[in-house]
Amino acid sequence: MSVNLSKVTFFLNGDKISYNGNPSARLLDVLRGELGLTGTKCGCKEGECGACAVLINGRLVNSCLVAVGSLERTTVVTIEGYTKSKRFTALDEAYASQSAVQCGFCIPGMILASESILASNPDPTEEEIRTGISGNLCRCTGYNSIVRAVGIAAKTLASQEAGGGDADGGGGGVELECGARCDAGLGCDPDAGANGMMLTEALVLRKNNPELIPYTGGTDLMVSGECEKGKYLFLSNIPDLRNIYSDDNFIRFGAACTFSNVIEHPLTPEILKEACKQIAAPAIRNAGTIGGNIANGSAKADSALIFVVTDSLIRLSNINGERTIPVRDFYLGGGKTLLANDELIVEVLMPKTGIDNYYYKKVGARNALSIARTSFAGILDIKEGIIDNCAVAFGAVVDVIIRFDDIDNMLIGKTIEEAKALKEDYIAAYDKAIIPRRGRVSIEYRKDVCINLLRDFLEQSGI
Ligand code: FES
Numbered sequence: 001m002s003v004n005l006s007k008v009t010f011f012l013n014g015d016k017i018s019y020n021g022n023p024s025a026r027l028l029d030v031l032r033g034e035l036g037l038t039g040t041k042c043g044c045k046e047g048e049c050g051a052c053a054v055l056i057n058g059r060l061v062n063s064c065l066v067a068v069g070s071l072e073r074t075t076v077v078t079i080e081g082y083t084k085s086k087r088f089t090a091l092d093e094a095y096a097s098q099s100a101v102q103c104g105f106c107i108p109g110m111i112l113a114s115e116s117i118l119a120s121n122p123d124p125t126e127e128e129i130r131t132g133i134s135g136n137l138c139r140c141t142g143y144n145s146i147v148r149a150v151g152i153a154a155k156t157l158a159s160q161e162a163g164g165g166d167a168d169g170g171g172g173g174v175e176l177e178c179g180a181r182c183d184a185g186l187g188c189d190p191d192a193g194a195n196g197m198m199l200t201e202a203l204v205l206r207k208n209n210p211e212l213i214p215y216t217g218g219t220d221l222m223v224s225g226e227c228e229k230g231k232y233l234f235l236s237n238i239p240d241l242r243n244i245y246s247d248d249n250f251i252r253f254g255a256a257c258t259f260s261n262v263i264e265h266p267l268t269p270e271i272l273k274e275a276c277k278q279i280a281a282p283a284i285r286n287a288g289t290i291g292g293n294i295a296n297g298s299a300k301a302d303s304a305l306i307f308v309v310t311d312s313l314i315r316l317s318n319i320n321g322e323r324t325i326p327v328r329d330f331y332l333g334g335g336k337t338l339l340a341n342d343e344l345i346v347e348v349l350m351p352k353t354g355i356d357n358y359y360y361k362k363v364g365a366r367n368a369l370s371i372a373r374t375s376f377a378g379i380l381d382i383k384e385g386i387i388d389n390c391a392v393a394f395g396a397v398v399d400v401i402i403r404f405d406d407i408d409n410m411l412i413g414k415t416i417e418e419a420k421a422l423k424e425d426y427i428a429a430y431d432k433a434i435i436p437r438r439g440r441v442s443i444e445y446r447k448d449v450c451i452n453l454l455r456d457f458l459e460q461s462g463i
């Protein structure tokens with residue numbers, strides 16, 4: 001059993017729940033199997049279908065990827081709770097008016113995804129609605145009628161607001177009959193960890209229980225079929241791991257900040273924002289974290305690619321002290337990292353300057369599925385007509401994120417005209433250096449994609 005929790009206390013549809021079972025159990029299974037809330041459906045248990053979606057602290061999250069132990073002091077709303085809200089009526093009537101339901105299996109998740117859209121954006125465009133439901137699969141109704149229904153519900157709710165706030169939860173959020181309320185907050189919630197574990201306590205637990213797996217978002221850990229047997233150290237409520245702030249040289253992202261926190265924060269540089277926006281769908285972005293994305297040691301990790309190309313640093317702590325190293329040195333290949341078994345990732349330090357001229361592309365099968373087939377990021381920083389920095393990084397090509405300083409140095413210190421003259425040599429050097437591994441796509445395909453992205457980056461940069 002995971003430590004730091006003898007029981008988990010949270011609010012579920014307005015009721016206080018004290019859970020004494022296995023803290024590593026999936027919330028989905030606990031809802032359906034132990035609490036009888038079968039409105040939450042199980043489609044894939046991999047975060048891909050959205051049938052299991054619930055609202056946690058007002059955010060859409062896939063309950064199949066949540067360990068119950070991570071829920072301490074959170075507010076969870078399932079479809080059973082949401083149908084008691086007046087806001088549900090607007091969606092219910094709109095879905096019915098558009099015949100946006102056939103078998104109904106996806107609909108609990110769709111309704112909560114719809115609420116999530118409307119809570120944070122009362123007047124969404126069609127594109128915003130499609131993005132909002134992009135993590136929810138429907139196999140029979142088709143999406144057009146659902147998109148229309150969400151648009152109609154938005155108008156209904158707006159007219160109710162204008163007419164005196166007939167719908168509850170004005171300005172977004174869910175108010176239940178019991179009076180419990182969970183708003184869709186934006187950015188990090190500074191109070192979320194107010195009564196929770198502090199970093200020093202977590203470091204002591206880490207030292208004394210090295211077998212525990214650090215858990216922040218769960219979106220990787222809970223995909224495994226064995227996840228319920230995992231022994232986790234739950235870190236998501238620790239305030240020191242949830243900060244985003246800047247100092248003279250860096251913007252600092254706490255390891256437990258979700259991708260949504262990062263996207264919404266005004267300090268986040270555009271290159272990181274763009275990469276995080278392309279990570280899967282809203283329910284994954286609301287749970288997956290910066291620290292988890294790096295700790296998994298994957299060369300496919302989208303935010304890690306950005307940290308590598310921008311020469312970002314990572315701060316690691318144990319009970320005796322801390323060390324700060326380049327993110328690119330953190331990876332050892334084959335899913336292994338430099339994280340010692342008494343250490344935790346505390347934050348990532350991203351340089352504030354020299355990263356504005358960037359290029360980022362992710363090539364994958366389906367946008368709302370997070371796995372990149374190949375990803376690329378490039379930085380070209382020009383000062384007074386001279387290339388001051390050139391850095392490119394490739395993800396999902398081999399088992400580490402790759403950079404070749406020697407090749408990039410060919411362009412540093414050159415003018416754009418000089419770089420143009422060196423362009424084909426530069427590309428040829430990369431063509432020789434990149435030796436992709438075979439995966440779901442062929443070696444040749446991966447190589448072609450890499451070189452095409454490199455060319456595109458150079459052309460966008462005027463080379
Ligand atoms: Fe498919 Fe959870 S069951 S996303």
Ligand code: FES
Nearest residue numbers: 103104106138139
């Ligand atoms: Fe059948 Fe969506 S209504 S899966």
